Amino acid sequence: MRWIVMGAGLGAALTALGCAVQPQADGKALFHDYCAGCHGDDGRGDGPAALGLARKPADLTTIAARNGGTFPRVKVMSWIDGFTRAGKHGGQVMPIFDPLLSGPNVLVDTGNGVVTPTPVQLVALADYVEGLQRPK
Numbered sequence: 001m002r003w004i005v006m007g008a009g010l011g012a013a014l015t016a017l018g019c020a021v022q023p024q025a026d027g028k029a030l031f032h033d034y035c036a037g038c039h040g041d042d043g044r045g046d047g048p049a050a051l052g053l054a055r056k057p058a059d060l061t062t063i064a065a066r067n068g069g070t071f072p073r074v075k076v077m078s079w080i081d082g083f084t085r086a087g088k089h090g091g092q093v094m095p096i097f098d099p100l101l102s103g104p105n106v107l108v109d110t111g112n113g114v115v116t117p118t119p120v121q122l123v124a125l126a127d128y129v130e131g132l133q134r135p136k
């Protein structure tokens, strides 16, 4: 009985804190399920499905190095959700992943002080890809 009361108290405290209960997603698992087939588990662009593609999957470990040392998080997220590549050369080779765009949103600072509700799975993937970066 005491535990139930304590549990309820803790739940209420977390709810009161609001942002303490941010939704979470596992970027590594998502990458493995949706991306590794083409980009490879280590992100270098040599997944088993890469062979049959009209365009070689990008090496995702050098995105920061190719961008003056800064990881372009927002650009990467909009590449994954298909927004920035619509109609671009090569942009059609990589599919758009509708399931990644569903589910809960988190607030992301997209620069210039603009905070945008962004699908939590997209954020987790971008964070995971950022963690794969290595010097060129």
Ligand code: HEC
Pocket: 031, 034, 035, 036, 037, 038, 039, 049, 053, 055, 056, 057, 058, 059, 060, 063, 076, 079, 080, 089, 090, 091, 093, 094, 095, 097, 125, 129
């Ligand atoms: C069907 C194969 C395929 C799958 C699956 C795939 N991609 Fe790609 N991706 C590509 C290809 C091909 C390119 C290069 C397109 C080009 O250069 O025009 C690319 C490019 C990218 C880029 C741009 C990299 C750069 O250098 O600017 C990012 C970021 C990216 N992919 C992330 C992902 C993520 C994250 C996933 C999983 C959600 C994923 N991709 C799944 C084929 C794929």
